[in-house]
Amino acid sequence: MTSMQKGSSILGASVSRRRLLVGAGTAIAAASLFSPAVAKGGEVKIISNLGGAEQRAVLARVAAAYEAKTGVKVVINNMDHEAHKTAIRSYLAVGAPDICFWFSGNRMKTFVVRDMFDDISDLVAREGLADKLGVTLSAVTVDGKQYGLPMAGILWGLFYRKDVFAEKGWAPPKTYAEMLALGQSARSAGMAPMAMGTKELWPTGGFFDHLNLRINGLDKHMALMEGKVAYTDPMLKPVFDTWEELIKADFFSPNGSSFGWEQAGAMLAQKKAALMDLGGFVQSAFPKEERDQIAYAPFPELVSGMARYEDFSVNSIHIPKKAANKEGARDFLAFFYAPENLGDFIEAEGGIPPRNDCPPSKDALVNTAVEELKKVKGTAQYYDRDTDPDMAQEGMKGFQEFTIKPERREQILARLEKTRARVFK
Amino acid sequence: MTSVWRRQLRRISPFLFILPGALLFGTVILLACVETVYISFHDWDGMGAMRWIGFGNYAELIADPQFYVSLKNNLIWLALFMLAPPLGLALALLVNQQIAGMRIVKSLFFMPLVLASVTVGLVFGWVYDPNFGLLALIVQAFGGEPPALLSDENTVTYAIVLAGLWPQVAFCMVLFLAGLNNLSSDLIGAGRVDGARGLAMFRHVVLPQLTQVSFIALAVSVIGALRSFDMIAVMTAGGPFGSSTVLAYQMYEQSIFSYRFGYGAAIATVLFVIMAAFITWYLLMMNRMERRG
Known part of the structure; x- marks a missing residue:
């Protein structure tokens, strides 16, 4: 899908200018994330690329519930879905949030080989996700280690x-x-x-x-x-x-x-x-x-x-290598990934839940897809x-x-x- | 002592006034240009380490068939955009008459200039749609088969240029309208006394006074043609299969979608050279004109 950003310039120097703009945008995003003066450890920052209003609402609700439960502040920064595909490359290098949304498989691997996503195998083991995720686990695994958690599947x-x-x-x-x-x-x-x-x-x-x-x-x-x-x-x-x-x-x-x-x-x-x-x-x-x-x-x-x-295809959620609060990010992810929270979130998108203990969907197409997936030998x-x-x-x-x-x-x-x-x- | 200081200040002050602008221009434009050229000698994905490959990107560019498609399309844009100044002049002459209701007509012609070019692209994209577009409806009304202009590699660029010309002609019209308002009434009066009217008046009295404006209109159109990007992004995304791509779009596609910033920078540099050649010529002409008075 095409993003509609303009990049033309009279002097033909737009590659650099665009990078500058992306960089500036990230800097502003980062600045706005850092601005609330909360002590480190007491805050989890998320950059989301969610387009749907319902999904954003569910994420905000889960964040609020987490804040109420733990007292840790969750800051969500929403970005345009297409613009995010470009911005992630600069914010992973400079001004990384604690959690970001992305896509599993080769797109995730692009950042794993550049050492930009954190290895979260410990979180997967701690939460016992291996049996609950089944086939989708492989989508976030590189060389036997997990670098993200799978989200909605299509x-x-x-x-x-x-x-x-x-x-x-x-x-x-x-x-x-x-x-x-x-x-x-x-x-x-x-x-x-x-x-x-x-x-x-x-x-x-x-x-x-x-x-x-x-x-x-x-x-x-x-x-x-x-x-x-x-x-x-x-x-x-x-x-x-x-x-x-x-x-x-x-x-x-x-x-x-x-x-x-x-x-x-x-x-x-x-x-x-x-x-x-x-x-x-x-x-x-x-x-x-x-x-x-x-x-x-x-x-x-x-x-x-x-x-x-x-x-x-499976979307995913990650902890950047340069995240400031990796422990806080793990704790929030564990909360967000609980079957009922994750179920609500995936349902809002109309996707297929990655874990097998999410509540059944009200969407007939999703339920068909879940049944069909059981008959599939392997997936690309x-x-x-x-x-x-x-x-x-x-x-x-x-x-x-x-x-x-x-x-x-x-x-x-x-x-x-x-x-x-x-x-x- | 104070007078020396004051004289010094007077000498420095122009530089001080220019400094903020020069700094901004230096970092945002000049530095960026230099950096682009520097990047173009590297193999770089925009994130990781940069690898020096000398003229590797340029060598690949010369062998890339897509590059020639882009170059050819840039030339089509350039050639067709040369229609904008004469068409703008014709429109300006048309709406410059004292007729009731002309103000409304004038603002209608002016309208596309107010629209963002993304909007223009979207609107034309719909007009060209072979299923429900205005063009399809018109052709069908005459019993024809609706053409899919944006799906045909031979027509797609012309269809986009036509959309691009719409605001460009309006821009030229505005420039010429301003020019027409500044005509010297003495000269026109003198011409009238000498019996010039109609075409002769236009050719020998009005047109020479519009030389400066024509020159600006030409320059604006050339630059507009070379920087064409947003219409293409909105209407076809360079498709079908890259046949409507221009240099600016190819550079964007390579850098953003293919993660090849080095190659994108090489394309940008080529575009820069083309533009620089034009701008040099333009400045030379400008200088000569000013010297003539």
Whole structure:
């Protein structure tokens, strides 16, 4: 998702100026955090990137409850979600808070290898989280140590409208043949088989993940994400063959690169498209009263006998290495991570709770996802969370080009391979 | 003694007055420029250690097909933005007449200048939307297939430049309106006595008096074209697949999304050189004009 910050300047020096601004912004943020003159140890500072008003309210409520219980002051500094992605790099170096929100997996590892997140394995052990977290624990683990706590999870897959499928007599596709057949009937009903808006690039990454996980499986997929397999490797041929076949069969909504996922979601909501490949947050594109019509289906099987692997991305919360009050941060995290507090927080986001002892959700989509996750053999996170950010940007751009000009496949893959060789040297 | 001191003070005072501005300009602009050039010789992710690679970033830039796409798009922006001064002049002449209601028309033409360019980009993004955009509705009304201007690599840059021209033309119009208000009535009167009217009056009496303003309008348009960034970020994010990227946007993308500050700085330096060349030419022309009086 694009952030809308301006960075132009007459003299073309905006890289430095931008850094200066980010630095200044962080300094101001840090100054505002430090300003209440409370003795050290008596305060926990949090930088949050939460966009939703409900989530912010839950965090504020938990913080207030913690203050009332312990007398320790909790200061929350809310930042814009997209701006935070840039700011974190400077505030982890200068003016770190005690706790910050981020994303697990490779995005977390970026900071772990630079020694910017604190090892919190002790907290995980103290709270006995290992059995309660299960599969999500691996998302915050590097070399056997935990560097964060997993937060809301998103299970990616196909979403459709129950009423539309019931009315047309369709069933969610289980195989590739059924997928093509559904495409045919959707088109003859005047609908796009699958809504996809690629203006922000990332939806193409998810679609690639699904094809690759179904065709090559998790291990080979992760090897590609880690830069160990070439983009020109023959294992990717069936992936792009399948994709090309779908493109040529007009499977995707036309002109996808002119709009983002919200508009694609609206196409699904307005019954102009039959399917969409996304996470449970697709419901925000639906009017409240129609949300119970949304249903989830796994991406169809492409190679028979392949175990079921899915994209399951997990947000996370961390203690920066340079935090002033690491003990206080651990204590607050333990409180915040208690099943009832965490449950409320995750529920406000519509995500999947990371620990298995959270109270059951009132959201049917979340409960389905929790059940589905139990059937999954293994998980990746998402293209732009699993691979290097530099590689991800070029990769998703290449995938977008492929969706529009599939005949350029060779050039695109050659270019991606060049990028891979540069990034993973 | 005091008179010596006073004379000294008089000599220093201009420097004292300039000092705050010079300091600010020095740190925010000059120092930043120098630092950018310095960073461009490094491999740096914006956080960790910087690694000196000499001209490595520039060597990569020369071999990067995306760089040439950006450069080409910058040239398209530059060429089309040259339309802004003449169009602005035409509009200024149109709305400079004493007709009832012209004030409203004038402010309507002025409006895009008040809007943030992000807003302009968003509005045009909607106009171009192939599903519900104004353009699609118009084309459909004539029975055509709505074009997806922003999804086609061949049309996308032109579509964005058109959106960018809207406020730029308004800006030029305002400049020329100010110029038209400053016309010497003596000269016009003299021209009228000599029988000049219509096109001849405009060509030989009005236009020469607008040279200075035209020059400013040209400079503003060139700079506007080279710094184009926000419209692209809002309308296409450089897409589809980087085909609407310009140098400023590529620099942003590389630094912020790909964590490659060194490479971004190298792009910034190239953009800086292009702008510096133009600004040098501009200052030379300015000087010459001033010397002529």
